[in-house]
């Protein structure tokens with residue numbers, strides 16, 4: 001009797017453990033996200049006869065619905081929501097501590113916003129993204145990058161640091177970032193390469209895929225063609241990719257365009273292009289777990305915040321391609337993304353730019 | 364009695380003060396921010412915007428505004444006197460100060476000037492967000 005009870009107890013415990021593990025796997029857990037290298041998980045794009053209607057207008061699929069959007073790993077809110085939330089926290093602290101100085105208030109603000117859980121979420125995504133970009137460069141064939149070129153690119157990726165408070169002194173030269181919605185790459189005057197994350201971003205970026213795309217885009221700036229040029233380096237593979245992006249209209253080629261100068265879109269298009277490869281890895285690693293609509297929601301959340309862009313402002317640098325170009329042309333045309341969305345490849349071949357692209361005709 | 368004291372302490376700028384305004388516009392990533400403070404006819408009001416959507420609006424401390432106006436004006440003078448040759452800029456800014464009929468404009472890049480732009484923005488926002496009892500009325 002006692003043995004039967006013990007057996008039932010053990011069996012129950014095993015079933016419970018399996019269930020917990022299953023639930024845990026499907027939740028937002030770093031171990032689950034640390035999937036095998038992208039080469040193992042990306043399937044070769046399949047050319048299909050038929051495709052869902054949304055494949056003809058990925059921009060509309062992703063951007064038509066406004067407001068909050070959800071995928072199995074979390075939400076993406078409009079930018080302004082994060083700023084409003086951060087602002088409320090800031091104002092509450094000021095009102096509750098009238099006798100505090102600006103530093104004390106910032107200290108408490110950082111304590112409340114950059115809490116261990118939110119920091120860990122960003123740090124986990126950043127580690128994953130950094131490794132995936134390194135893998136992406138490392139696996140390029142010799143015809144793309146020779147050994148020295150790879151070393152030079154990988155060195156820049158590795159030297160780039162993610163700075164995430166506390167302490168508040170980390171952003172001493174940019175205290176307004178504590179309530180901003182930005183993640184951005186910077187090369188300082190003394191050559192330090194860093195990524196910084198605004199507090200409002202931590203409050204609203206809950207989707208793994210949005211974190212991946214955003215961080216990958218920013219990390220890619222450390223190796224974008226303009227940063228490479230300012231380091232007095234040049235790579236033929238970059239020139240081929242640039243020529244292709246120009247030919248496809250993914251970089252606006254206006255009469256006064258001067259490469260890497262004000263208003264040139266090369267840096268941003270390149271950063272998007274890298275981020276799409278990394279996001280495809282992230283989506284592919286979940287493709288067996290997610291149903292089609294979940295994959296679509298995850299893909300949408302990757303680039304959801306690109307849907308809106310304020311273009312009519314005096315200091316606009318025009319350095320970002322239009323939202324439709326970024327979402328439809330760079331993200332939605334990527335063969336792996338299209339495969340994951342259940343879409344056929346565009347008819348024109350070769351349709352998507354790579355480091356090996358050959359351009360046709362004059363630019 | 365306490366209310367009277369608060370009122371006296373929070374009296375707006377003296378009559379006859381010259382009208383002035385400060386506008387700080389800056390890009391950060393793909394977002395555009397704007398801070399505007401306007402002193403007109405003895406009242407001082409500030410607004411913050413994100414991509415032309417209002418983040419916050421309200422009166423600001425009239426006692427601290429003149430010092431802030433001076434800091435912004437000094438920053439403009441410093442940029443004009445000592446322009447830093449800048450590479451293509453990812454995060455440009457533009458500051459406009461109007462004092463009476465005079466207009467002063469300077470533009471630059473966020474990553475230069477030792478973060479002064481960011482500190483100015485932070486201080487301007489603090490003026491707005493730390494509205495005290497008198498401004499709450």
Ligand SMILES: [Zn+2]
Nearest residue numbers: 217221268271
């Ligand atoms: Zn960028």
